[in-house]
Amino acid sequence: MTMEALTVSQLTRRIRTLLEESFGEVWVEGEISNLRVQSSGHQYFTLKDESAQVSCVLFRGSAAKLPMPLRDGMQVRVFGEVTVYEQRGNYQIIVREVQPKGLGSLQARFEALKLKLKEEGLFDSEWKKAIPRHPRCVALVTSPTGAAVRDMLNILERRSPWLHVLVFPVRVQGQGSELEIVRALEVLNRAEEYGLPQPDTIVVGRGGGSLEDLWCFNEEVLARAIFASEVPVVSAVGHEIDFTIADFVADLRAPTPSAAAELLAPDGAEMQRHFEALGNRMRTRMETVLERQEREIELLGRGALMREPERLLREAVQQVDDQEESLRTAMEMSWRGFSEKLMERRMVLERHRPEQLLAQAEHRLAFLRQRAESAMRQRVEQTADQYRSMRKLLKSLGPDAVLARGFSVTTDGRGAVVTDPEALRSGDMVVTKLAKGSFSSVVTRKG
Template structure:
């Protein structure tokens, strides 16, 4: 003896185990969508009907909301609702009834192009490593262009976007999409525009909605494109002929934008790292030059003639040091300017302005430190010159003495070394005197 519950449970188990997934076509009636999010309806033809249930986690993937009278095609499991003992279908997938013919056409074209080698990886182009000009072929009013621009604004707002507007569904859409691909390539060749890559696609929809991207004319236009093409048709679960022919498939238009754009935050981190390396390199260079300057100053010797020679040499080295430091600074400033320009092209302006202010502050600090260091070296040089000058023979001349030389420039040490009438010269503290000998004692 069985209870009603036991009977229904055994019947449900039998149905669940006997039937695999089946496809069923029919017309919808008694459609209901309660607040739970589940769908309940009847599927009927001219002779019979059956109850159907499609739960929320499944119907969220359907691109349209069915209504009474719609001809649909279901992929479902055969089951029994134990509570009421009702035979029903648990729907896993739902599409318009025409989708079966479209699916057959899809598979036929896919097999044809696959046999021609149109989908071979050797035909596909690599995507550019850096994109500054991007072409987008899609509807100007659809969600795809909005998603692409939103992603690019967040990741890399410096990328220029050229929209080639086309209808993405309906009669004639495929021909216009193919024409837009050809037109972008022609303009690129003629130099009218600059493009690095193309994105073609649209948002999600039913198989009929996406059919323009499953037509042969679009696939061949993509394959013939000299510009790299990223196909972004529908949602992640959608897969089109255009996806197979493109150089790269993106699950969504947003994913395509991410695929072709760098992350500006990574560029900012690289700039900060480069700036730190530059500061450390300048500091090491300054330390080495300072050590070299100290070594040179320690090699200075006296008396006066050698001091003047060394002082001149020190001045020369000082000028070379200043020139070398200036050249280093110019090179690094040039490098910083190049990086700033690159970041200006890729990053938000406020961040760049802040980095420029920081660089200017560090440069001023560096120049102040350099001037202070050079002033200290000059003060040391002056002090050493004064010490050497106090020991120089020139100090003796300042006390009224003179150095007498003959016409040959030899120092006159004895009176007998000259004769009356000889021309001699006396060097005093502030100049030289030309003399004639009138008396020799």
Template sequence: MEPDQVLSVTELTREIREVLQGHIGTVWVEGEISNHRLQGSGHQYFTLKDAGSQLSCVMFRGARSGVRLSDGAQVQVHGEISVYEPRGQYQMVVKQVQMKGQGSLQARFEALKRKLHEEGLFDQDYKQDIPKYPRVVALVTSPTGAAIQDMLNILTRRAPWIHVLVFPVRVQGQGVEKETIRALEMLNRAEAHGLPVPDTIVIGRGGGSIEDLWAYNEESLARAIFASQIPVISAVGHEIDFTIADFVADLRAPTPSAAAELLAPDVTELKRHFESLSRRLGGQVMTLLDRHEQTLDFIARGALKTAPAYQLQTAEQAVDDLEDNLKVAAKEQLRGLGDLIQERQQIIVEHHPRIMLMEAAHRLENQAQQLQQKISHKLERLADQVTSRAQLMKHLGPESILARGFSYTTDAQGNVIRDAADVEPGQTLVTRLQQGQVTSTAV
């Protein structure tokens, strides 16, 4: 073997890395996580394995991960096959992680979301207003979960006057959407079932994975929420969780506790508000009573009590004076309006289209006459100039010179001969006189 064909370990490892990256590129790989460790830098290292093999993986800080990595989790990872050169070990640089089966669920979620959006189930025009001070609230949730306890504690503390109706349903596993749909249907016919009619319905449960919350992504439940005549609040999962129920409900609360806070105004704040209203109302009532008391006192001590006939006569006379004043004012007003109308009519007459056209025609005729005069004067001056130039040209022209006994000679082509040296023997010459011309031949 030639020495130049021997590769160093680094060179061979680098070629292997280039072959792996160039041939395989980025791929999705499915398996179980083991030996997971999180470094202080934020990078995560783990092994992805199945029954037959294992693959070393590294996920650098900043990569997208929709799940919390832990040993035993069945995941699908997306990344690039590479080689860690210092150890000569091939590995996968993970860019994205999702739970096994999550990809198909996400695709179903997006497809249903797009379909219902196109049908208009998410339109704001169909959203019902949530009552500000509800009297009856129905909670559709598990009777044993943490969500119901949180909502009851908040409602009891903030608004103890609200009547809470708990409709127990499963919130995980098979049949969740069917029980929730049945709850909505019964609550919308609560009076027929002997139940108090709720002002608002809350569908709630705690957070979970996409699989745990999938029942709230079912189309049948979405259509049942949309069909509800009672406003529905969706309080499913944590703040970062979104389901189809959130989009179609009349209001989405980030958590069940937040839904309870939205429904129940703080009793302390309400008390302060009512106390403020009471003080304002009391002040207005006292002011009104004082005013009426002053009026009654004035009537009791005034002339109306001692001489009512005189007071009435005086008032009637004052009314007559006001009537006369009104007539005078009306006449003055009408006279002023008449003058204004005449002024406006005069302006209209002066600006009538016929008058304006006549004035414009008169102006145009005057301008045409002025223009004609200017053109005539201009032409006369030009004619005088032409005559003067003609006389000058005649005086300075060749005919005047020939008349004084002069002549000039040209060749046969009409070129003027100015120098005898330019004439060749035998050349034809033409001499022009005042009367006629003489043809000669040079010798």
């Protein structure tokens, strides 16, 4: 019995119907990769996990509602319809909604390394080396078969055909490719030791691709090799929207490989126009100078020097004689003035001779010393008289003088002066001091 054969379209349509009826709309988690944004606004990407992947389509209307732009490496949850793209026979998800679910593992590694190297200062502008304005030799570290190297060679050849270009072939994708680029940088920094021309600038780059495709340019070993390079390094990786660790650590980041070639190669045609303009200005300037010199020579030819040289020579001799006479007169007047000033200074010096001034100072000093000694003696005598008077007054007013006039002073047993008999009691011992000596007594009665 022969079964009827299905066409490919019939089979695919049945599979699509089965998938749509079995799954319908679903939520799926995974990591975005191979993101492509079309000019129409539609977006295509692959949603993957550790062991599988599925194609996804996000049409423009749904993409406009996203809260953030999608990018490779992003972990997301997508909601959509499972279906089959019949022309290719691939099953896919028509995405209606996307929710972020954190960074993918590669993106997380990228951000962590970027932060680490930034904190170490590898991105600081103070370490950036200047790119030669007119390089003689440029080294391209890239894939020898990619479109990027062809574009760069075409631009360099068109703009600067005299420029020496050295292509150092390496892999720019896949495991271990970063080590090949590191080795290329090491060799090019010591190019003469390997019999190679020493490059003025090194371009490290490749064309565009997914985050996975460009990952070798995000490896730490390559970043440190670029930083350690003594030759300036230009990073030209991917498209303008692609950023890698190499871009941040390089001395210059070019948005694309083609842009790197245009930045490095001066435009030969433009330089030729510039030099031609300089030549024209120089030629015009030279012609102007020559014309002026010719006019001056012509005027000199028609002047008196050519027609009457003897008369001019006589006039010159006469002018020299006049100048000589004027100089002699000026010197005589100057000498006379100098002599008069010298006489004035001598007279002033006679009036103020040092010996005479010194003798006058000595006489004045002796007079002042005599006056000072006389004033001091007078002051001492006055002070002595005052001292004697005060001593006499003090003696006349002192207690000894009072006692000499018949008065006495009585003190109690503690030596305190007794001024009130009420302060004493019967039987107290008192001492009475007279002008000559003292005596003790006992209180028997208070009056």
